[in-house]
Amino acid sequence: EVHLVESGGGLVQPGGSLRLSCAASGFTFNNYWMSWVRQAPGKGLEWVANINKDGSEKFHVDSVKGRFTISRDNTKNSLYLQMNSLRVEDTAVYYCARTYHFDYWGQGALVTVSS
Amino acid sequence: DVVMTQSPLSLPVTLGQPASVSCRSSQSLVHSDGNTYLSWFQQRPGQSPRRLIYKVSNRDSGVPDRFSGSGSGTDFTLKISRVEAEDVGVYYCMQGTQRPLTFGGGTKVEIK
Numbered sequence: 001e002v003h004l005v006e007s008g009g010g011l012v013q014p015g016g017s018l019r020l021s022c023a024a025s026g027f028t029f030n031n032y033w034m035s036w037v038r039q040a041p042g043k044g045l046e047w048v049a050n051i052n053k054d055g056s057e058k059f060h061v062d063s064v065k066g067r068f069t070i071s072r073d074n075t076k077n078s079l080y081l082q083m084n085s086l087r088v089e090d091t092a093v094y095y096c097a098r099t100y101h102f103d104y105w106g107q108g109a110l111v112t113v114s115s
Numbered sequence: 116d117v118v119m120t121q122s123p124l125s126l127p128v129t130l131g132q133p134a135s136v137s138c139r140s141s142q143s144l145v146h147s148d149g150n151t152y153l154s155w156f157q158q159r160p161g162q163s164p165r166r167l168i169y170k171v172s173n174r175d176s177g178v179p180d181r182f183s184g185s186g187s188g189t190d191f192t193l194k195i196s197r198v199e200a201e202d203v204g205v206y207y208c209m210q211g212t213q214r215p216l217t218f219g220g221g222t223k224v225e226i227k
Contacts, residue, residue: 037164045156045164045207047216061215095163101154101211103175105163 022096
């Protein structure tokens with residue numbers, strides 16, 4: 001059974017940094033693209049970033065380019081999102097999702113950016 | 116960016132009756148590889164999203180056959196043949212044809 005478990009969320013001040021992790025199990029991790037999707041409180045879904053199977057291709061939505069970086073470690077079956085220069089508007093639940101088209105999702109990690 | 120527009124915003128439905136959600140894209144979703152990357156997701160209250168349909172009309176494993184997807188080009192529809200209590204939630208369409216991947220604003224399905 002596919003399992004995706006996010007961790008690393010929390011409260012951070014504007015301008016701060018946070019690193020989210022996603023531990024994957026139940027499938028061959030290095031055979032799949034992986035993605036991050038976020039959802040601001042009470043709002044809809046927004047794609048944030050995705051990464052190809054070996055980590056050589058990475059794509060980010062414009063609103064996070066230069067601040068967030070997606071990465072993966074296939075030896076640890078893990079996906080990451082390094083978030084720097086955080087803004088209040090980055091407050092959201094961040095979901096890890098399998099594949100380019102999000103066939104499985106984790107339970108999400110809440111990131112709150114506030115002073 | 117491709118803008119995804121869903122309607123209606125809210126959909127009150129009687130149990131056992133059909134329901135239909137519309138999704139329109141600002142550009143054709145036909146990819147250069149010939150596929151149309153339009154997916155539908157369900158988000159029940161307090162839960163993570165779950166994919167129901169991919170490439171317009173393909174049901175994901177474990178999705179009841181009362182859910183169906185149709186459409187082409189820029190116009191797509193999600194249909195629930197007979198709404199059950201567990202279908203309450205917000206439904207989102209998403210295009211994966213062009214980056215950035217974009218979602219519709221969501222349609223809230225509730226029981227009358």
